[in-house]
Amino acid sequence: SPATPRRPIQCLPDLLISQIAAGEVVERPSAALKELLENALDAGATSLNIQLEGGGVDLIRVIDNGGGIARDELALALTRHATSKIASLDDLERVGTLGFRGEALASIAAVAELVITSRRADAAHAWCLRADVASGEPEPAAHAIGTRIEVRDLYRNTPARRKFLKSEATEYAHCVDAVRRIALAYPEVAFTVSHNGRAGLHLPAGDATTRAASLLGDDFIDASHTVDVAAGGLRLRGRVGLPTLARTRADAQYCYVNGRFVRDKLLAHALREAYRDQLHGSRQPAYCVFIDIDPTEVDVNVHPAKTEVRFRDARAVHQFVFHAVQRALAATPSAMLAARTS
Ligand code: ADP
Numbered sequence: 001s002p003a004t005p006r007r008p009i010q011c012l013p014d015l016l017i018s019q020i021a022a023g024e025v026v027e028r029p030s031a032a033l034k035e036l037l038e039n040a041l042d043a044g045a046t047s048l049n050i051q052l053e054g055g056g057v058d059l060i061r062v063i064d065n066g067g068g069i070a071r072d073e074l075a076l077a078l079t080r081h082a083t084s085k086i087a088s089l090d091d092l093e094r095v096g097t098l099g100f101r102g103e104a105l106a107s108i109a110a111v112a113e114l115v116i117t118s119r120r121a122d123a124a125h126a127w128c129l130r131a132d133v134a135s136g137e138p139e140p141a142a143h144a145i146g147t148r149i150e151v152r153d154l155y156r157n158t159p160a161r162r163k164f165l166k167s168e169a170t171e172y173a174h175c176v177d178a179v180r181r182i183a184l185a186y187p188e189v190a191f192t193v194s195h196n197g198r199a200g201l202h203l204p205a206g207d208a209t210t211r212a213a214s215l216l217g218d219d220f221i222d223a224s225h226t227v228d229v230a231a232g233g234l235r236l237r238g239r240v241g242l243p244t245l246a247r248t249r250a251d252a253q254y255c256y257v258n259g260r261f262v263r264d265k266l267l268a269h270a271l272r273e274a275y276r277d278q279l280h281g282s283r284q285p286a287y288c289v290f291i292d293i294d295p296t297e298v299d300v301n302v303h304p305a306k307t308e309v310r311f312r313d314a315r316a317v318h319q320f321v322f323h324a325v326q327r328a329l330a331a332t333p334s335a336m337l338a339a340r341t342s
């Protein structure tokens, strides 16, 4: 077939650039929700209210009680590559916030209707900005201190994408997964979720054990070892499930690096190896582990979705995790110790 005639090279319009980026950052409603939750946590929120409709396709509303956005920064918040979180390569290399790329809100606004309402503590009232208002002029609004972001009609202007979305129930389940992953790492933050006006998850602020029990079940708490080991600038804490908790699917494996849920082959491998003597065949262990590491020792800028990391000294991390988990698994489960002493 004849090749399409070559066009001259030209710079793409901003909106199209954001729509392209949205393909990676906002793969589905739960991915947009994850970005909104990260923003709220980066803003210091201690309470997050999440309201979803139609699996998150029709509406994602996140209300937080964080620091808010100043009137004059609302338009910037929606601008691609604009962020309050880093300003230099040095900042990037030691980034401690969940976000830093300055593209989530711009990407979401490129594929949905987005409205921000926000109020800082020093403002007399809130300000509201609709992403589709060309003037970029915020309007006065009523709102408590903090931020409310509403995302409606995801992928309304990109039907090819919309076609790939699954059923409402499936998309909602992905949204709940996104909340669960973040909520496990932030037990001191309260979360509530509703779907189509009906109450879903309700997680009051509490400690790590209570949070893990509400999200992973009491059986996980009863049949797991607690771990808390530090060495060589690394720390691993959390819980590793006993072999009796193992299942056929790897759906109870939560692994975090500096508070960020990650999917990492190296860490998954280290954990798998640590279970090797206890688990046979293709049985999948259940665990929830948090790895803390000096931010300069890990690169989180690997993929736009920020769920992949690269360790500077991968071998050292692997060995540390392997030994910490292997030793924890060899110990007597804390629940059994408690039963013995009581
Ligand atoms: P990033 O999080 O990478 O900086 P985003 O596009 O997600 O990029 O957000 C852009 C900016 O908008 C953030 O840097 C932050 O200053 C501001 N922002 C977004 N959401 C909130 C929020 N819920 N509370 C306070 N500020 C926010």
Ligand code: MG
Pocket: 035, 038, 039, 098, 099, 100, 102, 104, 105
């Ligand atoms: Mg962000």
